[in-house]
Amino acid sequence: MPEGRVDHALLRRLAEAVGTEHVFADRERVEPYTHDETQGLSAWPEAVVLPADTAEVSAVLRLAYEAGVPVTPRGAGTGKSGAAVPTHGGLVLSLARLNRILEIDRENGFAVVEPGVITEDLQNAAAEQGLFYAPDPASRGSCHLGGNIQTNAGGLRAVKYGVTADHVFGLTLVLADGSVIPAGGKNRKDSSGYGLVRLVVGSEGTLAVVTRAVLRLLPLPKSRGLLLAPFASLPAAAGGVEAALCSGPTPSALELVEGRAFGFGARIKETAFPFPDAEAHLLVEADGETPEAVAADLERIGAALLDAGAIDVLTATERRRMEELWAVRRAIAEGLKAYTTYSGVDSVVPRARITDLVRLARAAGAKHGLDVVSYGHAGDGNLHVNLLRTERQKTDAEWRAAADAAHEDVVRAALSLGGSISGEHGIGVKERRLLPLRHTPEAIGLMQRIKAAFDPKGMLNPGKVFP
Amino acid sequence: MPEGRVDHALLRRLAEAVGTEHVFADRERVEPYTHDETQGLSAWPEAVVLPADTAEVSAVLRLAYEAGVPVTPRGAGTGKSGAAVPTHGGLVLSLARLNRILEIDRENGFAVVEPGVITEDLQNAAAEQGLFYAPDPASRGSCHLGGNIQTNAGGLRAVKYGVTADHVFGLTLVLADGSVIPAGGKNRKDSSGYGLVRLVVGSEGTLAVVTRAVLRLLPLPKSRGLLLAPFASLPAAAGGVEAALCSGPTPSALELVEGRAFGFGARIKETAFPFPDAEAHLLVEADGETPEAVAADLERIGAALLDAGAIDVLTATERRRMEELWAVRRAIAEGLKAYTTYSGVDSVVPRARITDLVRLARAAGAKHGLDVVSYGHAGDGNLHVNLLRTERQKTDAEWRAAADAAHEDVVRAALSLGGSISGEHGIGVKERRLLPLRHTPEAIGLMQRIKAAFDPKGMLNPGKVFP
Numbered sequence: 001m002p003e004g005r006v007d008h009a010l011l012r013r014l015a016e017a018v019g020t021e022h023v024f025a026d027r028e029r030v031e032p033y034t035h036d037e038t039q040g041l042s043a044w045p046e047a048v049v050l051p052a053d054t055a056e057v058s059a060v061l062r063l064a065y066e067a068g069v070p071v072t073p074r075g076a077g078t079g080k081s082g083a084a085v086p087t088h089g090g091l092v093l094s095l096a097r098l099n100r101i102l103e104i105d106r107e108n109g110f111a112v113v114e115p116g117v118i119t120e121d122l123q124n125a126a127a128e129q130g131l132f133y134a135p136d137p138a139s140r141g142s143c144h145l146g147g148n149i150q151t152n153a154g155g156l157r158a159v160k161y162g163v164t165a166d167h168v169f170g171l172t173l174v175l176a177d178g179s180v181i182p183a184g185g186k187n188r189k190d191s192s193g194y195g196l197v198r199l200v201v202g203s204e205g206t207l208a209v210v211t212r213a214v215l216r217l218l219p220l221p222k223s224r225g226l227l228l229a230p231f232a233s234l235p236a237a238a239g240g241v242e243a244a245l246c247s248g249p250t251p252s253a254l255e256l257v258e259g260r261a262f263g264f265g266a267r268i269k270e271t272a273f274p275f276p277d278a279e280a281h282l283l284v285e286a287d288g289e290t291p292e293a294v295a296a297d298l299e300r301i302g303a304a305l306l307d308a309g310a311i312d313v314l315t316a317t318e319r320r321r322m323e324e325l326w327a328v329r330r331a332i333a334e335g336l337k338a339y340t341t342y343s344g345v346d347s348v349v350p351r352a353r354i355t356d357l358v359r360l361a362r363a364a365g366a367k368h369g370l371d372v373v374s375y376g377h378a379g380d381g382n383l384h385v386n387l388l389r390t391e392r393q394k395t396d397a398e399w400r401a402a403a404d405a406a407h408e409d410v411v412r413a414a415l416s417l418g419g420s421i422s423g424e425h426g427i428g429v430k431e432r433r434l435l436p437l438r439h440t441p442e443a444i445g446l447m448q449r450i451k452a453a454f455d456p457k458g459m460l461n462p463g464k465v466f467p
Numbered sequence: 468m469p470e471g472r473v474d475h476a477l478l479r480r481l482a483e484a485v486g487t488e489h490v491f492a493d494r495e496r497v498e499p500y501t502h503d504e505t506q507g508l509s510a511w512p513e514a515v516v517l518p519a520d521t522a523e524v525s526a527v528l529r530l531a532y533e534a535g536v537p538v539t540p541r542g543a544g545t546g547k548s549g550a551a552v553p554t555h556g557g558l559v560l561s562l563a564r565l566n567r568i569l570e571i572d573r574e575n576g577f578a579v580v581e582p583g584v585i586t587e588d589l590q591n592a593a594a595e596q597g598l599f600y601a602p603d604p605a606s607r608g609s610c611h612l613g614g615n616i617q618t619n620a621g622g623l624r625a626v627k628y629g630v631t632a633d634h635v636f637g638l639t640l641v642l643a644d645g646s647v648i649p650a651g652g653k654n655r656k657d658s659s660g661y662g663l664v665r666l667v668v669g670s671e672g673t674l675a676v677v678t679r680a681v682l683r684l685l686p687l688p689k690s691r692g693l694l695l696a697p698f699a700s701l702p703a704a705a706g707g708v709e710a711a712l713c714s715g716p717t718p719s720a721l722e723l724v725e726g727r728a729f730g731f732g733a734r735i736k737e738t739a740f741p742f743p744d745a746e747a748h749l750l751v752e753a754d755g756e757t758p759e760a761v762a763a764d765l766e767r768i769g770a771a772l773l774d775a776g777a778i779d780v781l782t783a784t785e786r787r788r789m790e791e792l793w794a795v796r797r798a799i800a801e802g803l804k805a806y807t808t809y810s811g812v813d814s815v816v817p818r819a820r821i822t823d824l825v826r827l828a829r830a831a832g833a834k835h836g837l838d839v840v841s842y843g844h845a846g847d848g849n850l851h852v853n854l855l856r857t858e859r860q861k862t863d864a865e866w867r868a869a870a871d872a873a874h875e876d877v878v879r880a881a882l883s884l885g886g887s888i889s890g891e892h893g894i895g896v897k898e899r900r901l902l903p904l905r906h907t908p909e910a911i912g913l914m915q916r917i918k919a920a921f922d923p924k925g926m927l928n929p930g931k932v933f934p
Contacts, residue, residue, distance in 0.1 A: 107819035186817035188847035192888040198665035350653035352574035380655035421659040447661045449920035
């Protein structure tokens with residue numbers, strides 16, 4: 001484990017590398033870098049450094065490496081597992097200044113971007129040219145593509161278009177010692193050596209810092225429509241997931257949302273939401289070439305959901321109305337954070353087990369005296385189970401104990417269903433003690449040897465992923 | 468490098484592990500294991516062993532590891548880069564007896580298979596349940612899923628559905644020392660530790676032996692149609708690729724085939740092919756929910772191709788006629804092998820550079836007095852460039868020298884266009900000396916450290932991938 005300190009000599013050399021104004025250690029400026037979106041988790045770095053390009057990232061890492069100072073890379077700080085929290089002090093390396101869309105290559109169907117680009121900005125830049133960056137995390141308006149890559153973010157459209165890993169074809173990597181490794185490129189397929197790109201995606205900043213990415217762009221679907229189906233109960237809504245998936249082509253989004261979860265989003269957006277008394281909803285999007293094809297898809301899915309017990313089916317094809325509904329959905333996480341004390345579990349199970357997961361998660365909450373509010377990407381088996389503090393936890397210590405116990409119960413429940421710990425948020429700090437529940441000692445040992453292949457001294461994002 | 472020998476004691480212990488009839492060292496039975504489909508490449512192992520399941524694979528690897536004997540894993544032997552050729556002697560470990568489809572999990576959309584299953588058998592088993600295993604190597608009737616995984620095979624439908632890596636969600640891995648590591652599973656997304664599954668796909672048997680795989684199944688497209696567009700020249704046909712891709716949704720196959728290449732396939736199939744005098748053809752498949760949607764897609768693409776200079780456009784929607792055309796396409800490789808002496812380059816470039824690749828490949832052949840016959844998956848920039856011996860090479864040595872020089876020129880041409888060495892066949896033995904043209908020394912060093920993380924003694928498939 002690195003044990004060096006950020007002394008004046010190092011600060012001076014960092015300032016030489018990136019410019020004085022881009023290195024700082026004063027508490028006020030450093031404070032925003034002490035936490036991400038993980039409730040109840042923070043740690044102070046000794047300093048923050050903001051390089052501007054690959055060469056500066058390399059220089060910063062080399063200086064830290066020589067000084068034995070740990071480095072925590074950071075994107076937008078929208079993570080929910082603490083991967084960007086500098087638990088070991090040292091330097092925070094923010095990639096926020098590497099924020100350019102370098103190229104939209106229409107002919108080859110790729111974007112070349114720096115990691116600090118906001119996901120929605122790339123979506124918009126691609127759409128202007130009739131192209132489509134498919135990964136769509138709920139936090140797209142604020143999260144960075146670099147963070148999406150490092151967590152292998154999923155989001156709303158993964159059910160049809162896959163996760164971030166499926167869209168990353170090239171990366172420029174900077175290793176802990178500062179060496180720069182170009183990997184992949186604009187080739188749709190490439191069997192020429194190991195898949196370094198595929199390995200680094202989802203490694204949570206522990207293997208390499210990404211300074212440039214080549215991301216696939218698809219043809220932009222010309223038409224889109226949304227369907228909202230309220231259900232009397234959460235299990236009934238969960239049962240509708242399979243009905244929707246089996247009715248035909250895969251929808252472009254298939255979200256399961258408890259009515260109370262929508263309530264938090266609606267409160268943030270200061271708006272109302274249809275059927276506020278329904279215990280749960282399915283929110284289903286279809287996309288396609290023509291309005292007729294989309295309408296046919298939604299009609300088919302709607303019929304399947306009514307058969308599966310939906311109270312009603314509302315359809316929206318007008319762009320503004322769709323955006324309003326999605327905005328409420330996207331605001332749920334912000335609402336939970338604003339209005340509750342909670343612990344989130346990013347559960348994932350094989351998709352047909354989502355009903356079982358819903359039942360077991362509720363039982364885990366009840367056992368420990370916590371409320372449970374769930375929502376998420378049910379079409380790919382990924383449900384954000386949120387454990388909410390109630391009046392039964394009199395002290396913060398009681399709350400933490402109950403939350404930790406219930407959290408572990410939910411993870412164990414998902415694993416018992418063939419699931420995993422985290423579908424898209426990553427392990428970070430928050431889940432690392434649970435990693436041995438998912439992976440055998442041999443598998444964890446192998447991962448640690450892979451870590452050492454990239455970063456033998458353990459300088460990069462120490463204290464993350466591994467127990 | 469491992470230096471142990473297969474002695475009587477080891478053979479006896481192997482026989483105890485897998486049964487006497489499944490270990491052999493006599494020349495006649497061993498001969499089929501000395502080569503794959505790579506012309507002009509063979510090597511003799513000391514013995515061949517055929518375990519039946521994960522436990523036996525583990526036992527075999529542990530015994531070899533303790534004896535210091537190298538192991539070359541082998542699937543169906545349909546590879547084209549020599550990855551299954553035992554260049555270092557020792558043991559060939561055939562996975563042919565692990566040949567069961569263990570489960571078609573309709574609810575979750577996954578198949579669980581052993582590596583020795585023939586790809587087409589899984590496609591058929593899935594289709595019987597209305598499901599679709601999308602990866603479709605031309606050799607699907609004989610290749611193994613395990614080989615597809617280890618080369619990250621692409622095939623005819625990668626342009627729409629991606630390569631094998633995009634469909635592999637779980638693997639049971641056996642490392643060189645015999646340790647068994649389960650990785651991934653039936654979750655559509657999983658950000659819980661490093662992506663071991665994604666790393667092992669495409670590693671050509673150098674990191675681990677795969678004994679079980681969880682493969683994604685999609686809903687089976689209900690309708691399908693094929694379009695053949697002859698062009699007067701190969702560059703004109705290459706130009707049509709971009710026209711087809713830009714005309715709307717991505718087709719499910721987009722093949723560029725020289726007329727002479729079709730000729731080799733037609734000769735194998737003892738059939739005729741339309742427009743035999745056209746210098747090149749595009750073969751385009753569309754799939755979708757309804758015959759009307761597919762017909763509309765093909766009409767749109769056909770119009771774009773006529774605009775791009777196609778001589779004519781023939782459409783086939785009758786299943787039998789489509790299968791006849793595809794059968795000729797799939798037989799090209801067999802025809803080349805049967806009727807020519809050739810060296811194949813599995814070139815890949817960013818897809819908009821395919822016309823440049825065609826031009827540079829022809830120039831490379833001409834420079835060295837070789838014929839060039841190209842065909843392949845132009846929709847994803849992957850073109851199989853075949854360098855054919857002509858009467859100008861009087862001796863085998865002259866032929867080898869010309870082939871090697873032209874081969875390297877084609878690879879350099881692809882790289883100069885932003886491409887890579889191999890799109891889907893892998894590096895194996897054949898391309899390993901060229902790896903440094905693609906990757907920096909730092910990147911190759913990192914890959915070698917990853918190799919050591921899996922296999923510190925270098926026991927598994929030595930002499931492959933690395934220069």
